[in-house]
Amino acid sequence: MIRYRTAKKMAIEGNGIMDPRAESDSSTRQDTLEPLVPVATAVGSFWLRRTAFIQILLLAVVLLIKNGFDIELRNIQDAYLPGSLTFPDPVGYFSASFGQVIFVNALGLSTTALWVGAHILLTVFVLVVAAWFVIRNGSVNRSYLLVVLASATSVSAVMLSIGKYDIFTFAGGVILVLARSNWVAGVGALVLASGNPEQAILASLSLLVLSQASSFRQFRARSIIALSVSILSWIVVQIWFISAGLDLGRVSLIPDFLGESLSNILTAPLQEIWAWLGVGWFIVIPAIILIKGRERLILIAGVIVIPALATIITADGARVFGAIVLPTFLVVGIWLASHKIEPSRYARSILGFFIILLVLLPTTLDKPGWFDGQVRGQVMSVTEQIFG
Numbered sequence: 001m002i003r004y005r006t007a008k009k010m011a012i013e014g015n016g017i018m019d020p021r022a023e024s025d026s027s028t029r030q031d032t033l034e035p036l037v038p039v040a041t042a043v044g045s046f047w048l049r050r051t052a053f054i055q056i057l058l059l060a061v062v063l064l065i066k067n068g069f070d071i072e073l074r075n076i077q078d079a080y081l082p083g084s085l086t087f088p089d090p091v092g093y094f095s096a097s098f099g100q101v102i103f104v105n106a107l108g109l110s111t112t113a114l115w116v117g118a119h120i121l122l123t124v125f126v127l128v129v130a131a132w133f134v135i136r137n138g139s140v141n142r143s144y145l146l147v148v149l150a151s152a153t154s155v156s157a158v159m160l161s162i163g164k165y166d167i168f169t170f171a172g173g174v175i176l177v178l179a180r181s182n183w184v185a186g187v188g189a190l191v192l193a194s195g196n197p198e199q200a201i202l203a204s205l206s207l208l209v210l211s212q213a214s215s216f217r218q219f220r221a222r223s224i225i226a227l228s229v230s231i232l233s234w235i236v237v238q239i240w241f242i243s244a245g246l247d248l249g250r251v252s253l254i255p256d257f258l259g260e261s262l263s264n265i266l267t268a269p270l271q272e273i274w275a276w277l278g279v280g281w282f283i284v285i286p287a288i289i290l291i292k293g294r295e296r297l298i299l300i301a302g303v304i305v306i307p308a309l310a311t312i313i314t315a316d317g318a319r320v321f322g323a324i325v326l327p328t329f330l331v332v333g334i335w336l337a338s339h340k341i342e343p344s345r346y347a348r349s350i351l352g353f354f355i356i357l358l359v360l361l362p363t364t365l366d367k368p369g370w371f372d373g374q375v376r377g378q379v380m381s382v383t384e385q386i387f388g
Contacts, residue, residue, distance in 0.1 A: 037349055044352030048143050055143065056131050059150045066363050067156045071116055072163040080163070081115050093249040096237045097165035099194025119163045126158070126171045133178040140338040147355060148333030149174070151280045153322025156363050166323060168195030173203060173326035176226055177219070177334075189226035193233035195323075198250050200230035202310050202324045210302030210328045213295035215339075219331055226327075258313055265312045275318035276304075276311065279361045280329060282354060287336045303328045 047055065072080070075094075083091045084104040095101060103122070109115045134145045149155065154170045172192025179185040193200040204226035211220035241249055265272045277284060284303055291299055307324040314320045341350050 036353075040352030040356065041349045042352065043355050044348030044350070047147075047351060047355055048141075048348065050143075052131075052135050052142060052146075055146050056128075059146060060127075062359055063150060063155065063159060066359075067159045069162060070160045072161050073112070073116075076115055076163045077112055080165075081109075081112060085110065090241055090244050090246055092246075093253060094165065096197055096241070096249045097168065097195055098233075098237065099168035099191060100165040102194070103168075116163055119167070123158055123162050123167055126167050127155075129171065130174045130178075133174055136180065137178045137334075138180075140334050141342055144337035144342060144351065145334065147351070147358065148283060148330065148337065151278070151283065151333075151354075151358055152326055152329055153276065153278055153280060153318055154326045156278070157319045157322050161319070165195045166319070168192070169199055169203075169323045170195070170326065172200070173323070174330070176207075176222060177327045177330045182221055182225060185222045186225050186229065189222075189229040190233070192226065193230045196250075197230060197234035197237055199310075199320065199323045201227065201234060202306060203327050204230050206302045206306045206324060206328045207331065209306065210298060210331060213291070213298040215291060215295055215335055216331055253315075254313055261311075261313055261315055261317075264317060272317060276308065276321040277325070277329070278318075278363060279354075279358050282357055283333050283336060284329070286340075287332045290336070290340055299332065303332055 050058070079092060079094055080100070081104075083095055084101050087095075087101050087105050090096075104115065104118075107114075107118055109118050130149060131146065134149055135142045137145060139145075154166070154173070158164075158167050158170050168191055172188045172190070172195060175188025176185050176192055177188075179188055189200070189204070192203065204223055207219060208223035208227055210216050211218075211223050237249065241247070274281070288296055288299055303325060307321045310324055311317060311321040341347050344350065
């Protein structure tokens with residue numbers, strides 16, 4: 001009987017002589033990871049058997065436990081509410097978030113209590129609509145895409161800043177990518193710009209850059225639509241501001257916060273960079289590894305470089321990164337799930353490992369949630385001491 005050597009064994013043999021240390025190291029690694037595989041497979045199998053409703057409910061519980069929720073009370077009282085009540089006159093940079101201004105005035109929200117109540121309902125509604133777009137998308141099994149969406153930084157951001165205009169940016173980014181038709185995607189682009197025109201321009205530019213890779217070229221038309229809508233919205237807002245004697249809005253704030261922003265990234269780089277994507281790094285990094293050649297550089301530019309350049313010069317760190325990267329992050333998540341994970345015979349194990357990471361790894365946005373302080377601070381303190 002002829003014995004066939006495995007590729008693994010051949011790889012550690014040299015000229016017919018096996019290196020016992022190589023075999024020992026390989027066996028040790030295998031023995032270490034082997035007990036985790038059945039657990040991950042069981043988690044992945046459990047998740048895939050659940051209905052969409054149960055999956056959404058479980059993710060909501062996980063996100064509430066990890067993040068908690070918070071109200072932008074001071075900004076609402078000091079800026080957003082009084083600023084919106086002066087419409088059609090702009091009073092500050094936040095007036096550029098015209099989606100929120102229209103929403104507030106259409107509903108006649110004239111008190112803090114009404115503002116907060118309406119935005120809580122709006123946040124819940126938008127998250128439900130986002131899940132609905134995932135279920136209807138069809139480009140990848142919703143069991144995978146729901147997990148991708150839940151791992152997006154901007155999901156945590158909108159839960160931790162209820163009452164802020166970020167909810168419009170988030171809604172627009174989701175619709176832009178997950179809508180079935182370009183005209184609905186165009187509506188998403190307008191909603192995206194209505195939350196924050198400057199962030200919308202950068203998000204659209206990131207998507208346009210990413211679409212230069214052949215793996216993502218189906219999003220090129222949408223990126224062009226989004227960039228056009230965002231730039232036009234920004235121009236209209238600037239004309240509105242200039243006519244009222246105001247400066248150029250958020251852009252004029254950069255010098256005020258540049259020192260603080262650069263200090264954050266220089267003094268705590270690991271915490272800052274981890275916070276940009278959090279558990280989402282376990283989507284982006286495998287995608288970077290698995291994609292080939294020039295497309296790897298395009299992916300890095302669209303998903304990391306452009307959002308990072310904007311983030312390190314602005315005061316709100318991960319919140320800004322998450323808003324800008326959301327469309328490209330969803331696109332990369334769809335590609336990874338549909339082309340690399342779902343067809344794999346190890347799909348259940350990979351999905352299970354990621355769900356475990358989603359549950360356990362801390363959210364690093366500096367807001368409530370039992371991971372913050374109790375776990376996050378200790379984890380980041382240790383890593384900074386080791387690597388800083």
